[in-house]
Amino acid sequence: MLYDHIAVNGQGHLTISGYDAEALAAQYGTPLMVLDESVVRSRCRVYREAMAEALPAGSLPLYASKALSFKRIYQLAAQEGLGVDAVSAGELYTALKAGFPMDKVYFHGSNKTDFEISFAMEHGVGCFVCDSADELRAVEAEAARRGLRQRLLLRLTPGIDPHTHVKINTGRIDSKFGAAIETGQAEALLREALDCAHVEVLGYHCHIGSQIFDHAPFCDAAALMLDFAAAMERKHGYHAAVLNLGGGMAVPYVAADPRIDYAANIRKIGALVRETCGRLGIEPPAVLMEPGRSLVADACVTLYTVGAIKEIPGFKNYVSIDGGMTDNPRYTLYQSAYTVYLANRMNETAAGRYTVAGRCCESGDLIQEDVSLPRPRRGDLVAVLTTGAYNYAMASNYNRVPRPAIVMLGENGPYTAVRRESLDDLIANDL
Ligand SMILES: *Cc1c(COP(=O)(O)O)cnc(C)c1O
16 A cells, blocks of 8 residues: 555455544544544654754754644644744644644744734744745834844745746745845845844745655755855854755655655755765754655545546546545645545455546546546545645635544544534634
8 A cells, every 4th residue: 555554454445544444434424534643743753853863953843834734733743842834823823722832933924914923922933934024124123112032044045946846846036935045135134134133043944845755955955055154154254053944855645656765865964964064164053844744644534425426428437525625625736646545445446537526616626537446336435645734724615615524543542633614614704
């Protein structure tokens, strides 16, 4: 199977860490997101241990919580000793309500509002990741008003093209994120930040993109960032104690994708950082990383019930499910590949190719096209793997479809971490 925690039992049912998918669907209803705690925890440990071993003191993974944000996931991150990256007042508030230590929160976003800047400082967010000169001035003003000194990192664009999908490629000069090194804007931002009395610049940040399989783009980015750090040290006498390399390590979604050794990638980045700093004659900075997808994506399976089946002879077969782009818009957005099974009939041979369609009034509301499946019947169970990242986080109520529940597989068995939205939830804001 695609992952170790996915298997098939004696009844021919898909199992998730030993739990029968059909039994979970019967107990909790569908669509259902089943998130295995132990997969998340073990991936957190891989990052934390490899980074502690291979990178300078103070290095730490931060969970990029935009991938999947709800209270329980922040508690898991806290228990595993990670920091988090949050990008809005909503994510900050969720972390706060989960009891996450706010001094370990890094506040991101390319357009933080005045309210969000004030909200973050009020709750003691440890570090801002400053995206622009406009933001820097707003942070300086708010920190002055509050009589504090806000720690921050400067988000820079190193000009790397990691050859991932154009919509998730963020490190190029023409990106909407950060200040470009090549244009001199990064240096200008640093100089202005160093002149701010209510700002303490800890170092630099970059994030080159997402779903990147190879370690090389991260090493290239680190080398460019360290070159810049060394140049600024020579020119302005400023030593950056922190280098945040962002997130972006990939997860295999289908059998053809390469498997990733996260610890080996981290060791290669560690070797590159030590070697480059030695050559440049600078003290190696603590390295932060911001994995999102690679901490949660493969920990989750979404279960759907099959409804209508439509076979159009000579054209296409459709199998309709009781969810779709409202809980997983990634195929609609990026044509993302997914592994899809008929979860209650795993041992039956494929009868044809089926396009798995959602229930929304959009022809583009598909989860996957041309999937080999046994001939589906109304009431069957469809499982879509690898739905932990950027699924629930991007969910909507289009067509007034309620969001699914998230059930976690914990040490003591399954429990509901996010309840299913009700019809009354849908009209809760309507006056
Ligand atoms: C999206 C994002 C991440 C996480 O990316 P993944 O590909 O999910 O690991 C980390 N840092 C920043 C700044 C991001 O925008």
